[in-house]
Amino acid sequence: HQQTVDLGTLQAVLEGAALARDQGVPVVLVGDAEQLKGRVPRGLEVVHAPGIVAMDEPATTPLRKKPDASIRRVFELVQEGVAQAAVTCGNSGAAMAAAVHVLGLLPGVDRPPLATVVPRRDGGQLVLLDLGANVDCKPMHFAQFAVLGESYAQLVLGIERPRVGLLANGEERGKGNT
Numbered sequence: 001h002q003q004t005v006d007l008g009t010l011q012a013v014l015e016g017a018a019l020a021r022d023q024g025v026p027v028v029l030v031g032d033a034e035q036l037k038g039r040v041p042r043g044l045e046v047v048h049a050p051g052i053v054a055m056d057e058p059a060t061t062p063l064r065k066k067p068d069a070s071i072r073r074v075f076e077l078v079q080e081g082v083a084q085a086a087v088t089c090g091n092s093g094a095a096m097a098a099a100v101h102v103l104g105l106l107p108g109v110d111r112p113p114l115a116t117v118v119p120r121r122d123g124g125q126l127v128l129l130d131l132g133a134n135v136d137c138k139p140m141h142f143a144q145f146a147v148l149g150e151s152y153a154q155l156v157l158g159i160e161r162p163r164v165g166l167l168a169n170g171e172e173r174g175k176g177n178t
Contacts, residue, residue: 009089013029013089014029014039014044017029017041017044018041021041021043021044027044028044028046028047028077028082028083029044029046030046030047030049030070030073030074031047032049032052032070033046033050034050047077049068049069049070049074050070051067051068051069051070051072053066053071053090053094054091055090055091057091057094058093059094059097060097062094062097062101063097063098063101069094069098071088071090071094071095072101072102074088074098075098075099075101075102078102078103079102079103092114096112096114099112100112108144109144109148110140110141110144111134111137113129113130113131113134113145114129115129115130115148115149115152116131117157124159125159127149127157127162129145129148129149130145146164150164
């Protein structure tokens with residue numbers, strides 16, 4: 001059976017890619033070229049990767065069952081130097097598994113966290129790490145996340161002495177153990 005992409009999500013991705021391109025950011029789209037035919041804004045390149053990892057599929061899907069998945073191919077483009085970053089609105093577990101498999105880990109990092117920057121009410125920025133990507137973390141993982149978040153805040157956001165906090169906010173059904 002053939003899987004299809006949600007058209008609302010696809011439209012948002014295509015509009016975002018066109019906006020980035022218009023702001024001078026080189027963009028390469030990765031996905032099923034047949035499904036994208038006639039929808040891609042002019043001037044955007046498509047790298048064909050027909051496999052789709054659904055949100056309810058296991059994180060290991062792009063490694064074991066769908067090596068042609070777009071979520072894996074985008075990290076291969078980063079590894080090859082064709083892209084410098086990967087953006088996905090798909091299965092975050094599959095994205096993390098593909099990234100680790102294709103790109104590897106930094107020395108001293110046992111588990112990579114997902115990160116995002118959130119605007120603060122005072123006009124500053126907050127680096128929020130892990131975002132539920134890792135389950136059953138050990139104390140050393142939290143320490144590594146703190147160092148990574150501090151480094152990102154200093155090097156990317158220019159915050160000279162960032163403060164680091166730890167938030168434990170509960171559990172989700174089907175993720176991790178008790």
